[in-house]
Structures are given as C-alpha cells and as structure tokens.
Amino acid sequence: MIIDTITIKNYKGIRETSIYFNGGNIIPIVGLNESGKSTILKAISLFYRAIFWDYEKEEPIFEDDTIPRSDKGVFQGDIILEDIVRLTKQEIKDYFTPEEIETYFTKKKKRQKKSISDDQEVLITYTEKYVDDKYKNKSRKSYIINNNKEYPEIPYEVTRTICYLFPNIYYFPDFLFTFPEEVYLSSEDRDSSMRDSDRSTHEKFTESLEQIFMSIHSGQDFKKLFIDKMSSNDPKDENCINNIIATINNHITETFQSSWEKVTGDNNKKVNFTIKQVNKYKKIKINATEDGK
Structure with missing residues (x-):
C-alpha cells in the first residue's frame, strides 16, 4: 500500500x-x-x-x-x-x-x-x-x-x-529520548522494581525488534523462535538465535543505509547497527558505529 x-x-x-x-x-x-x-x-x-x-x-x-x-x-x-x-x-x-x-x-x-x-x-x-x-x-x-x-x-x-495494510507512521517531535544501553526482551527478566517508564521503553524496543523480524520472516513466531530460546543451553537454540541476530543486524543496517543515501546522496559513510547478546541472551545491546568501526 x-x-x-x-x-x-x-x-x-x-x-x-x-x-x-x-x-x-x-x-x-x-x-x-x-x-x-x-x-x-x-x-x-x-x-x-x-x-x-x-x-x-x-x-x-x-x-x-x-x-x-x-x-x-x-x-x-x-x-x-x-x-x-x-x-x-x-x-x-x-x-x-x-x-x-x-x-x-x-x-x-x-x-x-x-x-x-x-x-x-x-x-x-x-x-x-x-x-x-x-x-x-x-x-x-x-x-x-x-x-x-x-x-x-x-x-x-x-x-x-x-x-x-496501512503503513506504519512514526512521529518524533524531537530526538531527545533515552536510548537504552541494554534491552530486556523477556518480560520475566525485567526487574519488578523497574519504573513503569523504563518498562515501557523495553517493551517498545522489543516490539520494534519483533516487527523487524516479521518483516523478514512473515508469519513466523518471534517469541517461539527467539525469546523462548534465550535461556536455553541447547547449542542448536544458540545457533538459531545467533543466525536471527545476524539477519536482523544486516537488515537494519541495509535499510538505514539505503534511506540515508536517498537523503544525502552520499554512499561513502557506512553505519553498522549491531545487536549483541548479553548474559546468555537475557538482554541485548544495540550499537551504531561508523564505517564498521
């Protein structure tokens, strides 16, 4: 649409x-x-x-x-x-x-x-x-x-x-919002003492990650394939999570880069987004680096 x-x-x-x-x-x-x-x-x-x-x-x-x-x-x-x-x-x-x-x-x-x-x-x-x-x-x-x-x-x-089918619309009146260093994907891993505003932030980033996943793998169950396997000790589950993380990393980077090039006409500067697992997948880190550094 x-x-x-x-x-x-x-x-x-x-x-x-x-x-x-x-x-x-x-x-x-x-x-x-x-x-x-x-x-x-x-x-x-x-x-x-x-x-x-x-x-x-x-x-x-x-x-x-x-x-x-x-x-x-x-x-x-x-x-x-x-x-x-x-x-x-x-x-x-x-x-x-x-x-x-x-x-x-x-x-x-x-x-x-x-x-x-x-x-x-x-x-x-x-x-x-x-x-x-x-x-x-x-x-x-x-x-x-x-x-x-x-x-x-x-x-x-x-x-x-x-x-x-209506496209998503995101409105940011400004960019003065807190970008969390780490995002807890599972609601069970979010501390009960966490403030409601912080809890909402983690939920929104988890939802965004799920939307990215669904845009790549339409019809698949993000919770079953990703979140539920975060605490697993099975090497197969670990490989599955690593593959999904790599796919999402590439998708975010390519999408951002192509949009940035349309705005600036500059394809020399590269920005890589990386999602890293922390403490056995209990939470993730999202980083943006220039030129792959």
Whole structure:
C-alpha cells in the first residue's frame, strides 16, 4: 500500500490543507516559525491512531487544544483527517475474498471480461463531530475512488482489511529520548522494581525488534523462535538465535543505509547497527558505529 494524499480539516489552526506524496520517498515541509509544520506532522501521526482506534471506547483521539482558543465556544463542525491510499493488484489478490474483489476491486472494459484493478485508490476518512465545546461522536469510513467521481462506501469488514495494510507512521517531535544501553526482551527478566517508564521503553524496543523480524520472516513466531530460546543451553537454540541476530543486524543496517543515501546522496559513510547478546541472551545491546568501526 502506498499513501498518495493526506488531507487535514479543522485541526487546531488548520482550516484545510493537503499533502501530496506523488510517489516520493521524502517530502520536505518548509515554513516560517509557528507556521504549522509541527501541527501537520502531529495530525498525520494521529491518523495512524484513528485507523486502529477502539471504537467501543468513548475517548476521542483529538486533544482539548485541537480547537484554537479563538474558536472556543464558536466552532461547530467536523474535525476530519482524510487519506488516499493505493492498493496494488497483488495486495487485492492476497488479502480480499473473491466476492470482495468482484464487488469493489474489478473494472470492466468494453468487449472485455472484468479484471482486477492495477492500482485501486481508496479514500479513508476519520471524523469527530465537535458541538457545544464537546466531541459528540466519531466515525471511520472508506470509499472506492472511481473515474466517474462516484465514491461507493466500503463496508466495515473490507475497511478493516484495508486498515490492516496501512503503513506504519512514526512521529518524533524531537530526538531527545533515552536510548537504552541494554534491552530486556523477556518480560520475566525485567526487574519488578523497574519504573513503569523504563518498562515501557523495553517493551517498545522489543516490539520494534519483533516487527523487524516479521518483516523478514512473515508469519513466523518471534517469541517461539527467539525469546523462548534465550535461556536455553541447547547449542542448536544458540545457533538459531545467533543466525536471527545476524539477519536482523544486516537488515537494519541495509535499510538505514539505503534511506540515508536517498537523503544525502552520499554512499561513502557506512553505519553498522549491531545487536549483541548479553548474559546468555537475557538482554541485548544495540550499537551504531561508523564505517564498521
């Protein structure tokens, strides 16, 4: 899935704006101080939360300061995040039932049988209604985008699958966060006296490591193949862990390096990420070194 366009309406001081990605990997946002650059990035990050939000809960995803002070008591309307994404033909084949494909993802040309769309655009919207200084209700809907400008709404079951394919969005307001020297992968090995914030950090890095593993070995059980073998004395388990660590090291380094080269155009400086086991795999260390040093 590829994100084509993100539109923000009535979020903080933004009445309406759209960001067009046009297939590019890097989109610069340029503006004066206090011109809304960070607000745009914050809104984009909230869209990812909206995709997977638990609609049984009452809490909105938008914060109290979403409505500017100047509009407090005056604004009545919808706060909207919209996203246009493109599904590839292969994704449509892999993730949707024949009935769903027939109904939503096929096109018929003159004198030809119906065929699956090459790249189907889908509009996903998240809306929260704001009335009398309160968030009243929220909704998430998706629509098929057709050339005839008629956008039929997609039912919840199909929308849920589309949301499952939605790319991860990570937003860092700054880089002043603590990078742990060592990460405890198993919850059993985390000290009971550990602060909640530290425990959360270890959990997040463990989750990130699992996501990297799953991107390499889709469908495999990270806990069974890696975490559960950390305390094993079996040489076969030790070899398995070492192989997985080496694979993850290479994947992180190659991914980071290729992205860095796209930004700078410089492929001379190499950065190697290494994960090392400590104390018989109870925890790991993550290091970044320049030029393999």
